Amino acid sequence: MSAELDYKDFVHTAPGTLAGRYLRTFWQPVYCSHELPPGRAVPIRIMDEDFTLYRGGERGTPHLVGFRCPHRGTQLSLGWVEGDCIRCFYHGWKYDGSGQCIEQPAEPKPFANKIRIPSYPVQEHIGLIFAYLGEGEPPPFTRYPKLADPDIVLDVVRWNRICNYFNNIDNSLDNAHVRFVHKRHRETARDQIVKGDPRITVEETDWGIKRNVSYPNGAEVVAFFGMPNINYVNGQVVDSDIKRADVILFKVPVDDENHIHFEVRAIPLKGDYARRWLEGRRQKRTMEASSRAELVKAVLSGKLQLSDIDPNRTDYVIIEDEIAQTGQGKIADRRREHLGLSDAGVILLRKIWERELQALAEGQPLKQWTYRQDMIPVYPNL
Ligand code: FES
Ligand SMILES: [Fe+2]
Incomplete structure (x- = not known):
């Protein structure tokens, strides 16, 4: 597709595509909360990119980081969750929730401070884990108060x-x-x-x-x-x-x-x-x-x-x-x-x-979409 018609292409969302860049300007749900117990890590794929999603074992905070360990590349979801960190299954390098490597057990001269994997902002709401996969600061996180009612x-x-x-x-x-x-x-x-x-x-x-x-x-x-x-x-x-x-x-x-x-x-x-x-x-x-x-x-x-x-x-x-x-x-x-x-x-x-x-x-400003609490769907009563 020619560059000037890219804006008509909604379907391709891999990194670098226009629709992919657009979707990445929003928080997106990536997993269901109840499917990720504390201490568990899973591989996920969103918009043609692979990630590791895990939930900290103590406080239960979800973290989203890169898919592969940068040592020799095995997939990080195979490893162990330790507190809010994840340890690689292959040779035990350990990463904190910000993606910073903090341990390299087999290295006589560790260089962990030079190793960092990508990490992404995460929020949990209405039973879903949301992530922001775009560039820069994430936009405000949208909440849906009616769905967060403890009586339902x-x-x-x-x-x-x-x-x-x-x-x-x-x-x-x-x-x-x-x-x-x-x-x-x-x-x-x-x-x-x-x-x-x-x-x-x-x-x-x-x-x-x-x-x-x-x-x-x-x-x-x-x-x-x-x-x-x-x-x-x-x-x-x-x-x-x-x-x-x-x-x-x-x-x-x-x-x-x-x-x-x-x-x-x-x-x-x-x-x-x-x-x-x-x-x-x-x-x-x-x-x-x-x-x-x-x-x-x-x-x-x-x-x-x-x-x-x-x-x-x-x-x-x-x-x-x-x-x-x-x-x-x-x-x-x-x-x-x-x-x-x-x-x-x-x-x-x-x-x-x-x-x-x-x-x-064209680098023009985008409309800033806002959910308002009075936007509640209506269906006729019986
Ligand atoms: S591949 Fe992860 S520690 Fe070696
Ligand atoms: Fe339908």
């Missing part, structure tokens, strides 16, 4: 999806798909409220895009998209007991053909019952996780149909969205599309993205 339980999930993250970003603004992709919910309480084809209006806000979705029966839904890759909605059906929940979603590239769909659901349950519900949910999800990618591939290749899949799976809605989005191709070819009025949200989203990437390419 957060069901926090991370799904790897086998397509480019922008297939999923486009989907954030696409209400017209719900009636078809999530057809099964027509039988649920949700569809007694919202029936028929919605009329969608969208407007740019301080945070991204607000959308008002009006249904023929008068039901009005309000949802928010936060730049650059956040969707904040209400109305998602969780299970037959919990009809709807506030949900915030982040779509983060792993590489150009894979991304992570982070989802934080505010479950309106309390106390022991809430803890048991969450535990049961996580166990079921763990059992289902290993088969999901294969099911998606089987449906896409025609070996299975969606109707062959157990509709009681906790990830059924995820599978519905995943086959629609992956069915566009790993990277959707946007040059061949034919957009209509129902794509107003998608069109506005891309216009904003293009405007910001062009500003970045």
Whole structure:
């Protein structure tokens, strides 16, 4: 792609790409808090870069540092967490949370003060570990007070999806798909409220895009998209007991053909019952996780149909969205599309993205996006 058209390329996010540089100007979720116990280190890949994420063994602080040990290059996640430090598995060099090497056990003349690995600012909020992977000082960290309410339980999930993250970003603004992709919910309480084809209006806000979705029966839904890759909605059906929940979603590239769909659901349950519900949910999800990618591939290749899949799976809605989005191709070819009025949200989203990437390419100031506490999604009551 020629340099002057780079700002139309949202899909490539490796270091040095324009979209990659843009995404790196924001804090991004990189892992789920509950999946990283104290003393544990894991390798992670975000926007075509590898990192080591670990949680300190004593205070439980998460740290994000480079992927490889600079001695002879083995991957640091194999090593041991000691306090807030990580020790390499191969020859025991030890690094603190700032990436500074502080021990070289086999060296008669240690030169640890000359060795440093990259390290990145980390924050933890609403059950997610966020990192700032860009240059310079990070921007202010966004908090979501309604989701941090101690009276709700957060069901926090991370799904790897086998397509480019922008297939999923486009989907954030696409209400017209719900009636078809999530057809099964027509039988649920949700569809007694919202029936028929919605009329969608969208407007740019301080945070991204607000959308008002009006249904023929008068039901009005309000949802928010936060730049650059956040969707904040209400109305998602969780299970037959919990009809709807506030949900915030982040779509983060792993590489150009894979991304992570982070989802934080505010479950309106309390106390022991809430803890048991969450535990049961996580166990079921763990059992289902290993088969999901294969099911998606089987449906896409025609070996299975969606109707062959157990509709009681906790990830059924995820599978519905995943086959629609992956069915566009790993990277959707946007040059061949034919957009209509129902794509107003998608069109506005891309216009904003293009405007910001062009500003970045030309060294112009970027819009500073701000979440406000009154940006709360609305769904009609039963
Ligand atoms: S490779 Fe890490 S200490 Fe040798
Ligand atoms: Fe969907």
